[in-house]
Amino acid sequence: MKTAQECKLFGAYQALAGIEDAVVLLHSVVGCNFGTLSFHVPNRMQDIRQACTVISDNEIINGGEKSLKLALDSMLELYKPTAIFVISGCVSEMIGDDIQAVIEPYSQDQCIIRYVESAGFRGDFCDGYEHALLSLADLMEPYKVSAKPVINILGVSTDDYRAAADKKELQKLLGDQAELGTVFSQCTLDEVRKAPCAGLNLVLGHGIDLAREMKYRFGIPYELIDYPFGIEGLKEICEIFDRRFNINFSEDLARIKNEISLGLEPIYTYLQACYGMPAAVIGRDARAKGLRRFLEKELGMEVVRFARREEVGDLEEFYMTVRNSEVAVLFGSSFEQDLADELKIPLVRFDYPIFDEVCITGRSFIGTSGVLCLIEDILNAVMRNRVLKGALY
Amino acid sequence: MFSEEFLTLMYPSSLLHRFGVNGKISGSIGAVGEMRNVIPIIHGPKGCSFHYRYSARRRHQPFYNIITSDLTEAEIIYGGEEKLCQTILNANEVYHPDLIMVISSPVSDILGEDTRTVSEALRSQQGIPVVSIASELFSHRDKNFTRKRLKELANQKITGDNRLEMELKGCGFTEALYALVEQVMLPAEMVPYSVNIETLGWGSEGKRILTEIECFLNRCGISVNCRIPSAPLERLVQAPRAQLNLVKRVRWAKRMKERFGTDYLHIAQLGRYTGLDGICTFYRDIGSALGLDEIMEREIQLVRKQALAQTEEARVTLSNFHGVLICRDVQMAPFELKLYAQDYGIGITDLCIILTEEMRRDLDLTEKLERKLMTRVQDAVNLYSKETRIRVNPDDAMLRKLFSSADAIVGTSDFSLEGKGAPLIPGMNENTSLSFESYVRSVNRMRERMLSRKERNSLLLNQMTFSTRHYPLIDGSKGLAARELWSRLWLHREEMVSK
DSSP states (O other): OOOSSOBHHHHHHHHHTTBTTEEEEEESOHHHHHHHHHHHTTTOTTOOOEEEOOOOHHHHHHOSHHHHHHHHHHHHHHHOOSEEEEEEOHHHHHTTOOHHHHHGGGGGSSSEEEEEOOOGGGOBHHHHHHHHHHGGGGGOOOOOOOSSOEEEEEOOOTTOTTHHHHHHHHHHHHTTTOEEEEETTSBOHHHHHTGGGOSEEEEESSOHHHHHHHHHHHOOOEEEEOOOOHHHHHHHHHHHHHHHHOOOOHHHHHHHHHHHHHHHGGGHHHHHHHTTOEEEEEEOHHHHHHHHHIIIIISOOEEEEEEEGGGOSOHHHHHHHHHTSOOSEEEEOGGGHHHHHHHTOOEEEOSSOOOSOOOOSOOOSSHHHHHHHHHHHHHHHHHHOTTOOSSOO | OHHHHHHHTTSOHHHHTTTOOOOTHHHHHHHHHHSSSEEEEEESOHHHHHHHHHHSSOSSSOOOOOEEOOOOHHHHHHOSHHHHHHHHHHHHHHHOOSEEEEEEOHHHHHHTOOHHHHHHHHHHHHOOOEEEEOOSSSSSOOTTHHHHHHHHHTTSOTTOOSOOOOOOTTOHHHHHHHHHHHHTOOOOOOOTTEEEEEOSOOOTTHHHHHHHHHHHHHHTTOEEEEEETTSOHHHHHTGGGOSEEEESOHHHHHHHHHHHOOEEEEOOOTTTTOHHHHHHHHHHHHHHHHTOHHHHHHHHHHHHHHHHHHHHHHHHHHTTOEEEEEESOTTTHHHHHIIIIIISOOEEEEEEEOOOHHHHHHTTOOHHHHHHHHHHHHHHHHHHOTTOEEEESOOHHHHHHHHHTOSEEESOOOGGGTTSSSOBOOGGGOOOOSSHHHHHHHHHHHHHHHHTOOOOTTOSGGGSOOOTTTTTSOTTSHHHHHHHHHIIIIISHHHHHHO
C-alpha cells in the first residue's frame, strides 16, 4: 500500500508544534524527529523547537524513562518553555515506558508538561491531530465571553505553509466588527488558555473533538466549514456571522467581489481557459472540499477526480483513477509531483506537505488577494508546464 | 554541474543534520533509489513510508513509490509476517518491479519479524523477485563512528600511506548492498581486468566523474563490469564477474569477497587520493590490484602531463596571488592546504583553523588528540607550503589584519567573513574528485574566480545575525538551543546520564 497520509505521531506534531512558546519532545527513534523536521524546516528554518529522546538499543532493553528525563531536564534548561508536549512514538509505546510517571514530578514547576500518546501503529494523522488538540482543553480556563464577537479557528496545522498569511487575511475580513481569537495551532499558550472567551469555534475539518469538548465545558458553539477558498468560502463565513452574531458583512463581500473582478480583468482570457477544464484534487478534508468548491463554482472547472486523503487507503488507487481520466491539472501536495510528471500535467500545491516551494511574501490563498494569488499560481503552473509540443493545431 | 548542486541544496540537509539524523531506513531507501525498477517496502506502520519519501537520503528528489506493510496494533500483538507477505504480493501485481526490497523498521525489528524467511519463501515458491534487508543495528547508524574515526585518523600519515579501513555499522545504504550480495548476486566466472564501482557519495558532479573514471580505466584496458547499485538488475546479478570492487564502504565489499572472492579497493581514503598526486595514486592502486602497473603508469603519466599542460596558465596566474585559507575541519586541514598550495599554486600565507568549543566537545577532542591532529597540520605545512603560518581560532582583529594583506579568503563558504578586508572565494568552487578532468576544471575555475573576485559588503545574509562560531546556523535563534539539545541527546547522552 502506498499511504496517502501520515501516522498518528505526525498528526499530534501538526497539532502542537505550532504553539509558539512551547516545545515538542518526541519520545521516539531518530527517524520520527528527522521526518517531522523535514516537512517543518523548508519554510520555518529559524523556528526549531523540537527534539527527540533518541531511543536506541539500550532503551529497548532497559526502558527509555531515563532518556526521557534527561531530555526533559535539558529542554527546560535550554528553552525555558511555557510548555513541553511529550509525543510518544511506536517504540516507546511498545516498550511500555511509563511516560506519565516520568513527567509527573515536573508538574509543580512553572512549565506545563503534557504526554500525548501517538504511536503510529495506533492511528493516522486525524487520530493524532484530534487527540493532541483535545489534550489542550485541560489548559483552558473559563473566560468571560468577550463583548465583541470573537471566533477561534480549529484545524490549521503547524506546517500549513500559508496559514500565517491566511490568518492575517481572515482578520482583515473581520475588520473592526469581530476579532480573530485563537488559531489552533498557530498561537501562543496564553491564547490557548484564553480560547474560551470566544463566542464561536470555526472548525476547518479537523479539531472537531476539541470543538465538542469546548462546547461541553464552556458552552461555545461550533460550525464545521470547508477551507474558505474563494468568494464562496468567505460568503460561508459571512453567513455564519450574520446568523450567529447578527453582523452583516454584505457590503464587505460586495467590495471584495468587486476587487477580485477588477483584479482578474487583465487576464480574463486565461480565466476563460479554465472554464470547463477537468481537474483532479487530492487533499485533506476541509482543504480539499474548499478547493473543489472554488474550482467548480468560481472558476467553472470540472473536478472529475476528487479524494479526501482521510478516505484514501492506497494512494495508488486514486492515482489510477487520475491516470484513467482526462485531467488537465492536478491539485495536491508536493508528493503528487511524480504523478503530475508522469501525466505531463501541472501540479498546483495547496495541501500538506509542501516542501518544494517557499512562501515568505505573505501571499494568502484566501480573501481578496488570496483569490488572486491562487488563480495566479494556477495559471502560472499551467503556463510553465511546457511539455506538450508538436502539431496539435 | 552547479545546477545539480543548486537543486540538491534545495533540500536543507545540512541544516536538518544540526538537529537530528535520519533513521537508517533512509540509507536503504537511498540505495533502492539508485536502482532501476526496484520497489522498496518498509515493514512498519504507515508513517515511516510517508515521511521517508522525502526525508530519505535522496536530496535531489523525493522517492515517491515507497510501499508500506502498514503495521497496526493487531500486528503488534499477533505479528506482521502475513501482512508483509500480502503487501509483497500486492506490490508485485501492481508495479511489476524487477525487484522488491523489504526494509525493516524499528517496529518490525522489536517484533523480531523474520523478513528474510518471508522473502525467501515467496521467491522460491512463487517466483516473486523479493529480498529483504537485515538490520545490523537498531534504528540508526553507529553514532560514535565519526569520533572513533577521528581518533584513528590522528594516527595516520597525511600522505595516507597507512590505510584506514573502518566499517560503519548500521548504515542503511550498506545494509541494502549487503542484501544484494547475499540474495541477488550469483557466482560467475571472473573477467580479468574488470571492476565494479560503488556509486553513492561522489559529490555534486558524481555522474560526470564516474563516466570520466570509466573512460580512463577503459584506455588502460580495464572494463567496468557494473555500477553498484545503479546498474540494471541483470548486471547486479553478474557483479561477481568483476576482478575488483572500487568501494566507498567496506562492509558489503568484505562480504562479497567472502562469498565470491572479489577483491576490493577502499577509495574513501582521506589524503591518499587528494589532489592531482592523489588521482595518480588512485589509478596506481587500481593498476596494482589488477596487476596492470606498467600500462597504468604509462597512461597516468600521459594524462597527468596533459592535465598539467591544460592548467599551466591557470597555475601561473594563481601563483601570483596570496590567500588566507580558512578551515573549519581540523582533520581536513592538511588536505585543504595541499589542494590550495600545491594543486592551485596559491601562496597561502596563513591557515586559520576554526575549532570552536562545540566542535571540540562534539568530536571528543582531548588535548592529546588535538595535539596529534595539529601535528598533522604542521606536517602538511612542512610538505606543501613552508611559508604558511598556522593559526587556531584567530579573533576578529587578527582575521582583519590577515585579510588586509591577502588577495582572497579561500577554503570556506562562511559568508560572515565577508566585508572584513578581503574578497572571499566560496569553498564550493573547489571540488576536485578522482578524475583528471575534474582537476583541470577545478584549477581553471579557481583562476576565473580569483580574477573576478570581489568583496560582497552588502550581503543580505549578513543583515541577519550570523557568526563564525555558529556558522551556518543563525545566531540567537531557537535553533541554537535545538542544536545543543541534539548534541546532548545524541553525542553526549552517556555522560549526561552518568552525571
